[in-house]
Amino acid sequence: MKNESLWFATAQLPAFPPLTADVEADVVVVGGGITGLTATLLLARAGQRVILVEARRLGSGVTGGSTVHLTEAVDTRYQQIEKDFGKEGATLVAQSSRAAIEQVSALVQAHGIACDFTRRPGFLYTDRPQDVGEVDKEHAAAARAGLAVELLERAPLPFPTLGALHFPDQAQMHGLRYLEGLAQAAQAQGARLHEESRVVTIDDGDRCTVHLEHGPTVRAKKVFVATHAPLNRVFLQTKIHAYRSYVLALPLPRSALADALFWDTADPYHYFSSFAVDGASYLILGGEDHKTGTETDTAPRYETLAAWAKERFGAGEPAFRWSAQVEEPVDGLPYIGRNSVSDNVYVATGFSGNGITFGTVAARIITDLVTGKNNPWADLYSATRIKPLASAAEFTTENVDFPMHFFSDRLRPAEAKEPKDIGPGEGKTMRVNGERLACYRDPQGLLHAVSSVCTHLGCLVKFNGAEKSWDCPCHGSRFGVDGEVLDGPATRPLAKKHVR
Numbered sequence: 001m002k003n004e005s006l007w008f009a010t011a012q013l014p015a016f017p018p019l020t021a022d023v024e025a026d027v028v029v030v031g032g033g034i035t036g037l038t039a040t041l042l043l044a045r046a047g048q049r050v051i052l053v054e055a056r057r058l059g060s061g062v063t064g065g066s067t068v069h070l071t072e073a074v075d076t077r078y079q080q081i082e083k084d085f086g087k088e089g090a091t092l093v094a095q096s097s098r099a100a101i102e103q104v105s106a107l108v109q110a111h112g113i114a115c116d117f118t119r120r121p122g123f124l125y126t127d128r129p130q131d132v133g134e135v136d137k138e139h140a141a142a143a144r145a146g147l148a149v150e151l152l153e154r155a156p157l158p159f160p161t162l163g164a165l166h167f168p169d170q171a172q173m174h175g176l177r178y179l180e181g182l183a184q185a186a187q188a189q190g191a192r193l194h195e196e197s198r199v200v201t202i203d204d205g206d207r208c209t210v211h212l213e214h215g216p217t218v219r220a221k222k223v224f225v226a227t228h229a230p231l232n233r234v235f236l237q238t239k240i241h242a243y244r245s246y247v248l249a250l251p252l253p254r255s256a257l258a259d260a261l262f263w264d265t266a267d268p269y270h271y272f273s274s275f276a277v278d279g280a281s282y283l284i285l286g287g288e289d290h291k292t293g294t295e296t297d298t299a300p301r302y303e304t305l306a307a308w309a310k311e312r313f314g315a316g317e318p319a320f321r322w323s324a325q326v327e328e329p330v331d332g333l334p335y336i337g338r339n340s341v342s343d344n345v346y347v348a349t350g351f352s353g354n355g356i357t358f359g360t361v362a363a364r365i366i367t368d369l370v371t372g373k374n375n376p377w378a379d380l381y382s383a384t385r386i387k388p389l390a391s392a393a394e395f396t397t398e399n400v401d402f403p404m405h406f407f408s409d410r411l412r413p414a415e416a417k418e419p420k421d422i423g424p425g426e427g428k429t430m431r432v433n434g435e436r437l438a439c440y441r442d443p444q445g446l447l448h449a450v451s452s453v454c455t456h457l458g459c460l461v462k463f464n465g466a467e468k469s470w471d472c473p474c475h476g477s478r479f480g481v482d483g484e485v486l487d488g489p490a491t492r493p494l495a496k497k498h499v500r
């Protein structure tokens, strides 16, 4: 079994050089996932001089860890969206999701992108008696939002189900082969792409300046921060919350599962589909979400998923396993548009498990805002909106976590007293000269020590056993065992330390 995503193992994205000198552009796009690359292409097609800067490799963020369902069946139920944003809001969510599926389809065709984009039905189903009524209500709300949904007595699955909502004409594709096509098309339209170019600060103004970690700057009229977790240090962070979600790709004959997308009503829910890559077909199953930085023993999450797949499909050993980050918005919809307190900096975040479509919607909205066009969805998703009623409960629950972790985690004793308490493959905190360090011993016995203080706003990181990373429970930043940033909002690595 490989500890990497199926998409990474089977795509060959071209490499782009780091930015080495100061440059100017009309728009800087920060982040080379689906949101940033789609925006880069759309902006370049609209005649803008665009530079994209990516901290690592294109696709190395959440897009490379997605399950890539393109769907109108968004995570926040239509009944909830209708309650919080009105029937008009629910209709706009339905319309923008449909437009995103069609936008991807159009780009695939226009640029000849070989990513196996395929139309498929989707089924929201339940096997829990207490959720049957919820599926019925979701049918009614989705229909009022204008979707062509249909209520069925059961889902087309090889195990009993108690009701299903059929969303026709959804889609799926190879996520990273799609990004590869977007990158090539954007470059052909004149955009410049740079990898290994991490942004550390952005100065807003009539002309913005974007500062890279290794020195160069980019000056531009507009900046689009498409980094999934935005680099905005505080305000937007209070409106989104990071969760880890786990995925397995298990070899499965095509006949064992219908060519469709599925979501159940468990909490956390399972999402799955079959997909064939280079002739080998897989069950791709995701779920077991939990708040980032709150668990050390994460490997059992994969085991639980594998047992679920075995029981229902007779699936054997997984071929690939991976995990990635979901940003949940407090009021249920993504935040897309001008960043608060900025004139020329735009953001897009809070996509839940729908960022393949919402990232595409975001690219369309930001392109329209930058080029001065009206966009029918811009107000609904505005990044500066405040929905007190919709977000109050989530906002309060999630935001007590920051002060709680900040203070109480410091009172906890360190997990190891001395280096010999840390075995190969283990990560523990340890006090050295009064300072709490995050220490990991690799399989060869070498100890890797870094500061345990998160470089975002100072909470203490926690070891993630399955992924061998240091995760922050406050806003979801993640760091490698040598301190390098894996997930934002942090932009700076954990300081390296020396332990004798």
Ligand SMILES: Cc1cc2nc3c(=O)[nH]c(=O)nc-3n(C[C@H](O)[C@H](O)[C@H](O)COP(=O)(O)OP(=O)(O)OC[C@H]3O[C@@H](n4cnc5c(N)ncnc54)[C@H](O)[C@@H]3O)c2cc1C
Pocket: 030, 031, 032, 033, 034, 035, 036, 053, 054, 055, 056, 057, 058, 059, 060, 061, 062, 063, 064, 065, 066, 067, 068, 069, 070, 071, 197, 198, 199, 200, 226, 227, 228, 231, 244, 245, 246, 247, 286, 323, 324, 325, 326, 351, 352, 353, 354, 355, 356, 357, 358, 359, 488, 491
């Ligand atoms: C397990 C899982 C399954 C999912 N399945 C689905 C699904 O089936 N359908 C769906 O619609 N959505 C799904 N999602 C959500 C979706 O995959 C994401 O919301 C989407 O891929 C986000 O794309 P993005 O481009 O905004 O972010 P990313 O893909 O994370 O791209 C952001 C990029 O910014 C770069 N970056 C970060 N900081 C900096 C910096 N300081 N300087 C420069 N670059 C920086 C990162 O390296 C990264 O490459 C899933 C999410 C998870 C975790």
Ligand code: FES
Pocket: 454, 455, 456, 457, 458, 459, 472, 473, 474, 475, 476, 477, 488, 489, 490
């Ligand atoms: S992510 Fe905000 S303090 Fe760590």
